[in-house]
Amino acid sequence: MHLKTTLRAATAAAALLVTNAAQAQTIDYGMLQDAFGQAVTTGATGKPQVQSDAPAAMQIITAEEIKASGLDNLPDILGRVAGVDVVRWGSASADVAVRGYNQAGNPRLLVLVNGRQVYADHYALVTWSAIPVQLSEIRQIEVVKGPVGAIYGFNAVAGVVNIITYNPLYDNAGAATARFGNHGQREIGLSKALKLNDALGARFSAGYKEADEFERGNLSAADRRSLRDPESLSVSGAIMAQVSDAIQAGIELTHSDVQQAEMMPSAVYTYQHFKTTSAKADLTADAGALGLVSLAAYRNWLDFSYSSVGSSDVTTTVVQMSDLIQIGTDHTVKITGEFRHNEMDQFLSEGTGSIGYDVWAASGMWDWKVTPNLSFTNAARVDFFDMKPDGIGTFPRPANSYDVTRTKASFNSGLVFKPSDVDTLRATYGLANQLASLVELGGLYGTQAIAPGVRLYILGNPSLKPSEVTSFELGYSRALPVIKGHAAFSVFRQKTDNLKAFIGAETAIINRVPVLTVVNGGESKSWGAEAEVKGKTDGGLSYGVSYTFTDINDALTVNRGAVPTRPILFEDATPRHKVQGELGYTLGALTAQANIVYQSSRTLLKAPAALQPLRAVEIDGYWTAGGTIAYLFETGTEVRATLTDALRPDTLTNPGLRTERRVYATISQKF
Amino acid sequence: MSNRYFQAPLRALAGTFVLCCMASTPAVAVDGPTAAVAVKALNFVQPKPAKPIPVAIVVDAGQSAAGDTIKGALGADVAAKVVEGSGDIAGAAAVIVVGKADMTAKAAPGQLIIGDMACMEAGRCALAVERQASGAAKYHVNSATLTKTGVAFDKNFQMLVTAH
Numbered sequence: 001m002h003l004k005t006t007l008r009a010a011t012a013a014a015a016l017l018v019t020n021a022a023q024a025q026t027i028d029y030g031m032l033q034d035a036f037g038q039a040v041t042t043g044a045t046g047k048p049q050v051q052s053d054a055p056a057a058m059q060i061i062t063a064e065e066i067k068a069s070g071l072d073n074l075p076d077i078l079g080r081v082a083g084v085d086v087v088r089w090g091s092a093s094a095d096v097a098v099r100g101y102n103q104a105g106n107p108r109l110l111v112l113v114n115g116r117q118v119y120a121d122h123y124a125l126v127t128w129s130a131i132p133v134q135l136s137e138i139r140q141i142e143v144v145k146g147p148v149g150a151i152y153g154f155n156a157v158a159g160v161v162n163i164i165t166y167n168p169l170y171d172n173a174g175a176a177t178a179r180f181g182n183h184g185q186r187e188i189g190l191s192k193a194l195k196l197n198d199a200l201g202a203r204f205s206a207g208y209k210e211a212d213e214f215e216r217g218n219l220s221a222a223d224r225r226s227l228r229d230p231e232s233l234s235v236s237g238a239i240m241a242q243v244s245d246a247i248q249a250g251i252e253l254t255h256s257d258v259q260q261a262e263m264m265p266s267a268v269y270t271y272q273h274f275k276t277t278s279a280k281a282d283l284t285a286d287a288g289a290l291g292l293v294s295l296a297a298y299r300n301w302l303d304f305s306y307s308s309v310g311s312s313d314v315t316t317t318v319v320q321m322s323d324l325i326q327i328g329t330d331h332t333v334k335i336t337g338e339f340r341h342n343e344m345d346q347f348l349s350e351g352t353g354s355i356g357y358d359v360w361a362a363s364g365m366w367d368w369k370v371t372p373n374l375s376f377t378n379a380a381r382v383d384f385f386d387m388k389p390d391g392i393g394t395f396p397r398p399a400n401s402y403d404v405t406r407t408k409a410s411f412n413s414g415l416v417f418k419p420s421d422v423d424t425l426r427a428t429y430g431l432a433n434q435l436a437s438l439v440e441l442g443g444l445y446g447t448q449a450i451a452p453g454v455r456l457y458i459l460g461n462p463s464l465k466p467s468e469v470t471s472f473e474l475g476y477s478r479a480l481p482v483i484k485g486h487a488a489f490s491v492f493r494q495k496t497d498n499l500k501a502f503i504g505a506e507t508a509i510i511n512r513v514p515v516l517t518v519v520n521g522g523e524s525k526s527w528g529a530e531a532e533v534k535g536k537t538d539g540g541l542s543y544g545v546s547y548t549f550t551d552i553n554d555a556l557t558v559n560r561g562a563v564p565t566r567p568i569l570f571e572d573a574t575p576r577h578k579v580q581g582e583l584g585y586t587l588g589a590l591t592a593q594a595n596i597v598y599q600s601s602r603t604l605l606k607a608p609a610a611l612q613p614l615r616a617v618e619i620d621g622y623w624t625a626g627g628t629i630a631y632l633f634e635t636g637t638e639v640r641a642t643l644t645d646a647l648r649p650d651t652l653t654n655p656g657l658r659t660e661r662r663v664y665a666t667i668s669q670k671f
Numbered sequence: 672m673s674n675r676y677f678q679a680p681l682r683a684l685a686g687t688f689v690l691c692c693m694a695s696t697p698a699v700a701v702d703g704p705t706a707a708v709a710v711k712a713l714n715f716v717q718p719k720p721a722k723p724i725p726v727a728i729v730v731d732a733g734q735s736a737a738g739d740t741i742k743g744a745l746g747a748d749v750a751a752k753v754v755e756g757s758g759d760i761a762g763a764a765a766v767i768v769v770g771k772a773d774m775t776a777k778a779a780p781g782q783l784i785i786g787d788m789a790c791m792e793a794g795r796c797a798l799a800v801e802r803q804a805s806g807a808a809k810y811h812v813n814s815a816t817l818t819k820t821g822v823a824f825d826k827n828f829q830m831l832v833t834a835h
Contacts, residue, residue: 025825028714035711036831037807048827050807245718292826326826329814329834372833421803479805486805 026240026248026284028170029139043142043162044414045365045377046151046334047324052424055377055414057083057145057475057490057530066135068584068593070628070642072179072187072664074128074135078161080582080595082530082546083145085574087604088659089263091183091211092129092230098145098159099494100526100550100574104567105265107500108158108434108469114165114252116280116298119155121342122314123265124437130274132234132254134205136175136668137165137191145530146492147469149410149432150379153338153361157432157469157496166193168201169240169248174671177207181642181664184212184229192671199242206235213261216650217657219269222609226269226307227657230260246287252280252298264306265502267567267607267614269656271307276300291325308610310446314344314438334365336381344438346392348446348458353391355402355442355460360384363410373419379412385435387462393445395457396513402442402462408433426475426490434467436460436500440518444503450514457515458503458611465498465520485535485544493527501558504566505613516611522556524570542584542593550574564605564614572603575621589634594627606655617655624651636670701787701799703744706767708808709785709800710749713765715828716783720764723750727763731770732756738769768796780821792835797822809833 027048032040036050039062044054051060059081071077075094079086085102088094095106107124110117111131118131142162149156166173174192179185189207196202210231219227238252258274280298287293297319305311322336343356363381370376389402414428437443442460450456475490501521507514532546554571577600584593600621605614625647630640643663645651650658701709706728713724726749730738738753745751752763760766760782766774768786773795778784786796788811797816801809810832817823824832 025715025827027827031711031714032828032831035708035714035808035810035828037708037803037805040831048830050831052805052807286826324826324830326830332830369833421801421807421809422805479803479807481804481806484806 026167029164030171039140041142043144045367047332047367053416055416055426055428056148057473059143061141063139066138068591070640080580081143082532082548087654089654090261090657091214092260093262094128099528100552101158101570102574104263104267107437109161110152110156111161113163115296116278120302121316122302122304122344122438122443127258127274129232129260130256130258130276132236132256133163133165134189134191134207136177136189137193137205139164139166146428146471146473147430147432148412150363150381150412153381153383154433154435157434166203167240168193168195168203169242175668177666177668179664179666181662183660183662185664186210201240203238208233214657214660219656220608223269223656226271227261228259228271232258247283247285249283254278263656265567266610267605268610270309273305275303291323294322296320310348312345312347317341330369332367336363342438344443347439347444349393352393355389355392355438357385357387373417375416377414381410383408387441389442392442396511404462408466422479424477428473430471432469434469436464436466440464440500457513459515459517461518464500464518467499468497470495480535483535487533489531491529496524499524499568501566501568505611506565519558521558521566521568524552524554526550526552540586544582546580548578550576564616567605567614569605575600575602589632592629596625598623604655619652619654622651623647638668640666701767701769703741705800705802706741707744707746708802709798710745710765712798712810715825717823717825722748724748725763726751726765726767727760728753728767728769729772729774730755734770741767741769775816775819778820782820783822784820811835
């Protein structure tokens, strides 16, 4: 009865919204890019904008660029972007960071696929190989550099990677791919976005991949035991429908199953098994004068196990509602409300209880076109966090210390000035919050005997404060019609307060009991610059060069002794200099691309085994290079060969496994 | 140190800023390539017209050659015809005004009138395109004319255009 009343009310409200409305549209990225001559994005503000208008340092990697790179995985593709740092821990595992602060299980980068987070909240990390997307179904990857918490909420502190797939209501795109190479690499993939009619489209993708794990490297026996050959499987399906002239709706289901060796936040290798499942429904309605109303709801399920640690599961439920309204000719406002619930069975002792929290959030974005050449965008968001433990182990902390509420605010502000139709100047400010992971807040709980009658407790810290990242940035970009390209430069200053310091070998005492726990570990400041030039000729030649400078100064309250006892070190962990060069050539059906990278030295921490003191390992600066060559037959079949890390058989890129040279062939068929 | 040291450069900077911000958009005549970009806006008109989209190119008397040049530049998604002066524009989803004709009174509800920047600023046309040196395109719309002619765009497109 109650349900019926609610449904009737919802139907009436929907009918009211769509009265006299025009045809609703989600964004047709391809059509808009074709019309405006540059990529279109909602990644910076939630409002559709051409890339050069976005009040953020943003790079959009197009489907054509993904294909031209010849690369077979997301981290390597993202690594081509100035300001992005990749640490490859093994043949399938890698961490990606924006503007420094990379570490094992990097928590600072929020990653979304069509607006659904694929960032895993248990450890606050991204397992790239578990993302259920095939490269051939990606329309564009938007990389937003800098904190964008007011738009995305918690965890978008270093930036956001927004992966956008083809939309079957607008796009007909499909490819079958087979890939094989050295190190036992074998892969098959299939993707298809199919417009069934004007009102219905379906998208499907599936892929399987396996390879041998890298072998060389100075690893401890414990690390060696954790190595396995990586294997991943993913499947995804979606249906989009034009329900009425004013309403579009979609559903999406995904699943992935990944097994691989992964570098854990504790700086040790662990063999992990991830099973992810997601279900998402969304609806967009053109509500006439009331704007563009969007409703999205999704649930992510993650079952995870770590060979040497334990297993558990996480359920993440998100409901978002927003209204994007254009007011007059110069103002656009977006109002968003979001509810999020995260729940995890306590880790190491699954089944004993669960830890979960609710987040209620409200945000507003206001974009003001001050003059035709000047726009000013402001956004603010408030997140109310309420944690609810349920039967979890907390000793020696008092159980009531886990009842935690927090209110955090995020801000973004950006001024974009276009003095001419080729020049863009940009000044931005951002403040975002990095929420501690479920494990860090209390999802982790275990104990071990360290002496007769004395037990050591390993547990989270519900009092852990969210890290707060503040950033100021100035940017300039100029289209260069003479070289059919552009140049871009940006400089930023960033500060992180309340850094999180994960569990290491440092013991604390709580209520006279020895514990290993997570703490806030001080602050860190950084500044850096990114510059790039890209161009091409009528003769089929394309070229690009980019430079990234990053300087980080830590002021840690942990790791102050001679030997690091927690896996936290940022000052020397990011290369100060990274230079990339790229040269491409197209001659009819033949395309080729070569790239070369120099990265200066860095120092990364590594523990020989869990909960042991760490050692700082200096990774010397190195050059690396790769290339790809392809031939496209008239039948739509493409044959491609790709070589990565080609300058030597293996390269020391991290304190664990050396990155080995890879060569692989790809055969793909469009359909 | 006197503030005068800063006043002159600040004044120059402010002057440059004002000049840049206040500068009017350069007039761009409708030629073939510009019209080819302009008709892409028809993909975002609500309700969406069926393809090939009928388009009338209205030229001043004796200027059919100019109309034919534009017609030749439009893609296969458009079925164009050249009309002189006060010719028949019935059935067209869009009217491209090449000369000085004012089609606002004659246009049927829902017909998109495309012209150059001067036409759009004068309110005789609803849409004009500015092709930029970078290769990008900027769509300008006259909101009053759009309303008067009963043309509505998809909201995402509407948020990307420059409204006057």
